Amino acid sequence: MSSRSDIFSNIRRSLGVTGTERPRLSAVAERLAQAPKGVPVARGQLPKDDMIGLFCAQAEAVQCTVSRVADSQQVPEEIANYLRNKNLPATLRMGEDARLSAMPWSKTTLALSQGRSDGADLNAVSHAFAGVAETGTLIMTSGADNPTSLNFLPDNHIIVVEAADITGDYESAWQSLRERFGKGLMPRTVNMITGPSRSGDIEQTILLGAHGPRALHLVVVG
């Protein structure tokens, strides 16, 4: 017998089922179709303005830096200032995201480059799919627009997130994801990012910049 059928028959023997029982099949089909939400978290159900405030506060609590700008036209200048204030080189790598491409980068002196990272880039910017207020988490989706390697290889990662895309809880972000990609379908990678990389593996002392970015800067637009 193959390992697969062996394992399935062991599971079914232990559970005392055959795998064809109607109530079990419909319980599973129903749960997969309806995806019940479970226990709601009060802090994820705030009015929009408070939600954005909570998002920023939670992100700062996990060592992100956060700045807010009124519209997307101001993003390049904000990023140029951020890099200058940190004494970082005026270079920036990004994917093909149309929202980023439409921003007025020529107003700055930043040297831009496009595509995935091969590990040599110091600074990168990505556009978030959504932000989640309850824990200050960014939801990033993979693709040529925002290559996953930009989330992890550069030392300084900057993420642009639209205020309109900030949701209260994870469940609301999954709702948007289903609307974009279809129910049951996912982009290759979804990264939920909450702060810059860290490790507590040496004597339980938390240190930033383990393998991923040493610094994470968020620009909230709108």
Next chain:
Amino acid sequence: MSAHPTSPQFKANAHEALGDAQLQKALGNVRAGFIDKRVKAAAKLPEFEDLRDSARDIKNHALAHLDLYLEAHEAKVSASGGTVHYARDSAEANRIVIEICRARGAKTVTKGKSMISEEIGVNEALEKAGMEAIETDLGEYIIQLRGEAPSHIIAPAVHLTKEQVEADFRRVHKHLPADRDLSQPVQLLTEARTMLREKFLAADIGITGANFLIAETGTSVIVTNEGNGDLTQLLPKCHIVLASIEKVVPTLEDVSQILRVLARSATGQDMSVYTTLSTGPRRPGDVDGPEDYHVILLDNGRSAMLGSEFEDMLRCIRCGACMNHCPVYHAVGGHAYGWVYPGPMGAVLTPSLIGVDQGGQLPNASTFCGRCESVCPVRIPLPKLMRHWREREFERHLSPASTRYGIAAWAFVARRAGLYRLATRFGMAGLGWLGRSHGRFKWLPLAGGWTKYRDLPAPQGETFQAMWKAKRGT
């Protein structure tokens, strides 16, 4: 490590651990580090206790329908271009890993932290097959340099001090200047980051574990703080996920409920830094990501736990809270447990996976204080499960004769109320009289194991039963 458990020598291991000054110093970090952080994180979320119930119910539902959710998961993985493999045991899982690696002509394999990979001993299997396996989690990297096994499921190097890590880095990273300063943890971290960056970029295959599998979407989920698991699965041409069958949960919503209790219970974070959901290989138009995506699902005894008195253990989400709160773990650390899984969860799981004859000592390593159950995010009744193992050990005559006769004698007396009262009254009075001058005993026959480490106080006054009777006036 996984092939040769030293669990049967738990007592000797524990004895050695208690006398190890370095280890005792490092274990202070467990006591100091984890407990307060968990309490604070839980207190900040009013729904925390309700979420624990919810997490328990989700896992119970998934286990009761495990065959169907595994089928749903497999269909979705295939639809997204990935491949699911099933392995009955460690040997089969290793064989599948090596076949995939050979087909790619792989020389080096990077690894994210995975307890399943420890369980099957995949590093040894890869090395035997002529490939280099490189652990990339900082803690795992350190213990790999030392040729050790992890001593904690989420903090593998918690048994080491920074001085020990410094000595290992100086021993292994010989090409770096000998006079460099490595006295601070941040310098050690930076050196490991630099060393491993080259490995990430050069690796042919990346192996990660999975905290969850999602049936709805055919997704594997890893939860990390460092980002090493992401570089491991992103940069090589092929990503292999090693997971056990009970990791599957129905939907994204279900994962979200459990994530809310996972990091809070583990490290006291609201959320770990990186929670990564992976579905299949590189898509058309993608500019990065692996070309192949394989999921290897390991049984290794778990299907037999379903429907048994140990089924509750399959809810475990590997947060480590039980060991962080365990007085026995605090005293002896993880290596004394002798196999892959230490602490209370290890004491229950180890006999299930390697047999009660090998792991039967571990359920005895408990004071039954109940802290593990009180902090478990999925409410596993760990003390009850350890008791089940003790019963089995006793039934199978695996416990030592002195224990068996002692328990039999105690049971004889305890079942006879009059005899019990009489025996305690005269026994305690006799002991009280013998110890009246010092108030304590430095040595007692049949109690040498106790008095070797501390004095036994001499009993004073009436027995509890006599006092209770007097107080109630009956």
